[in-house]
Structures are given as structure tokens and as C-alpha cells.
Amino acid sequence: MFAVNxxxxxxxxxxxxxxxxxxxxxxxxxxxxxxxxxNPFSGTNHKFxxxxxxxxxxxxxxxxLLNPYLTANVRTGEKSNLSATYHFFAPAAxxxxxxxxxxxxxxxxxxxxxxxxxxxxxxxxxxxxxxxDGTKALRGTANQRGYQDWFxxxxxxxPKLFSAIF
Numbered sequence: 001m002f003a004v005n006x007x008x009x010x011x012x013x014x015x016x017x018x019x020x021x022x023x024x025x026x027x028x029x030x031x032x033x034x035x036x037x038x039n040p041f042s043g044t045n046h047k048f049x050x051x052x053x054x055x056x057x058x059x060x061x062x063x064x065l066l067n068p069y070l071t072a073n074v075r076t077g078e079k080s081n082l083s084a085t086y087h088f089f090a091p092a093a094x095x096x097x098x099x100x101x102x103x104x105x106x107x108x109x110x111x112x113x114x115x116x117x118x119x120x121x122x123x124x125x126x127x128x129x130x131x132x133d134g135t136k137a138l139r140g141t142a143n144q145r146g147y148q149d150w151f152x153x154x155x156x157x158x159p160k161l162f163s164a165i166f
Contacts, residue, residue: 003048013075018068021048025064027094050087050107051127052150063138064092065104079115084108095138105135123154 005019048067049055055065071085089104111125128149136144 007071015073017071017073019071020069021065021067022092023065025062025091025093027063049089050085050129051109051111051125051152052107052129052148054105054107054129054148055089063095066090066092076112081113083111083113085111089135091134091138095134103132103134104138105129105131119158119160121156121158123156124152125154126151 001023003019003021005017007015007017009015049065050067050069067087067089069085069087071083073081073083075081085108087107087109089106090102091104107127107129109125109127111123114122116122126149128147130147131144135141
């Protein structure tokens with residue numbers, strides 16, 4: 001497993017970040033009996049693999065996961081910003097059924113952040129996952145819709161309860 005990203009701020013209001021997450025897996029034709037699959041059971045799924053939580057929440061792909069992504073961030077005001085992230089999902093190991101699958105679909109996440117007070121933030125988001133034949137073969141859902149979507153809103157309150165100076 002590894003995750004790496006790099007970003008560049010082109011101006012005070014616009015920046016880009018590109019990255020890739022890799023989790024090892026077992027090839028679909030592997031008969032060695034060795035388990036090469038990495039499972040991030042500690043609950044970091046939402047942060048790393050798209051906001052739809054399509055992988056590693058209720059479903060762990062045996063072939064691992066390769067997730068290159070690109071994020072654009074635009075400052076929309078003094079206390080707000082808008083980000084858009086495109087995720088491409090691919091198997092980390094060889095995945096074949098009746099044909100070879102080099103893609104497991106893609107996802108787009110849109111998030112608006114507003115700092116209401118120094119300790120209160122509002123987030124509103126929309127995510128959509130575009131399934132393909134690889135997604136359907138891996139999950140065993142042949143009749144799955146071509147896309148899944150999700151709209152959400154979150155009010156985050158982080159009060160400062162204790163303070164110490166050393």
C-alpha cells in the first residue's frame with residue numbers, strides 16, 4: 001500500500017492536486033495460495049478512495065485497487081472554497097473473467113466548504129460513480145445501474161475545549 005500526491009497553487013484562488021493510491025491485491029488467476037491483498041481495515045476509506053465509499057467499506061476487492069486522481073480547488077470567497085475531484089479506479093492485480101478488465105469505473109466528487117465561524121464549518125457535496133463492465137464483474141452485479149450518485153450536507157463543530165501553553 002502507498003499513497004502519494006503533489007499539488008500546486010497557480011494563484012491565490014486556484015490550485016491543482018494530483019495523486020495516486022495503491023493497495024496490492026491477488027491476481028484473478030493466482031493459484032499460489034499466497035494472499036497479497038492489503039485491507040485498510042482502520043477506516044480511512046472515505047478520505048482516500050472517493051466520497052462514494054464504493055471500495056473497502058462494505059466491499060473489499062480481492063484484486064486490490066489503483067486510484068489515480070486529480071483535484072481542482074477554487075477559492076470562492078474569503079471563507080469558502082469549491083473542490084472537484086476525479087477518481088479513476090483500476091485493479092492493482094490482473095483481473096480477468098471472460099475478458100480482461102483494466103478499469104473498475106470512475107467517480108467525481110464536488111464539495112463546497114464554508115467556514116461559518118472559527119470553529120464551525122459547513123460542507124455540501126455531490127458525488128457520482130460511473131460503473132462499467134469491470135465494476136459489475138468484480139462486484140457480481142450484472143444488472144447494476146451505469147451510475148450511482150449521492151448528495152450530502154455536513155455541519156462540523158470543533159470547539160476549543162482545553163488549551164495549554166508549554
